[in-house]
Amino acid sequence: MRGPTRLLTGTAFAVAVAGFGAAPAYGGTAGGLEVYPSSVVPGGQVTVNSADCGDDGAAAGDASAVGAGPFTLAPSTHEGEAIGQFRVPPSAQPGTYEITATCGASGRQVMGDLVVTLTSTRDQVYPRGSVKTGVGGALGPDPVQTAAGVAALAVAAAGGTWLLHRRARGDGI
Structure with a gap:
């Protein structure tokens, strides 16, 4: 059992080390400008924020x-974070x-990426209802008909x- 234990321990260590170098799950870059949502129609x-502009927070x-x-x-209620908003033009x-x-006090420039798509992932419409396959469901989804069945x-x-x-007792049919 010594071999598999070392293998699993080594694999877990490698995954943990690789995870530290992974990119963040939000739309911006690490230590830069966070863009939310990162994908928009x-x-x-779009809301943009950054903690890289120092205590002043304005950018x-x-x-x-x-x-x-x-x-x-503008500076927000979060310590040292600046937040702003803009609307993507319909012609984008x-x-x-x-x-x-560009940070006001330091002049530091921070960047983030925004992806413009034609379909929205927020208001996705999911299918409803039954599938008309011809198998089962002869009464339909009506609860009164189902109860009658x-x-x-x-x-x-x-x-x-x-x-x-009656037949088992011998009474006949």
Whole structure:
């Protein structure tokens, strides 16, 4: 058992080390500009925030790449974080766009990516209803009809049981 234990321990260690180098799950870059949502349809609202602008927290944002133009990032209730918003123009073409912000006090530039798509993942419509395969469901999804079918089956089962019981006693049919 010594070999498999070492193998599993080594594998777990390798996965843990690889996880430290992985990219964050949000839309921006690590230590840069966080873009939420990271994927948006034309006409959608985008929120941008960054903790890299220091205690001042103010920054001048630029979304000209996507056609939205300049926007302001203001200090928020989160310590040292600046937050701003802009709307993607309805005429924006699908693609990946770089959104930038320049910190007010330090002049540091931070960047994040925004993906413009034609389909929204937020308001996805899921199918409803039954599938018309021709197998089963003869009564349909109506609860009254379903109850009537169950009652008919119960009466048939009770009648069959009664007939079998009479036959077993020798009473005949």
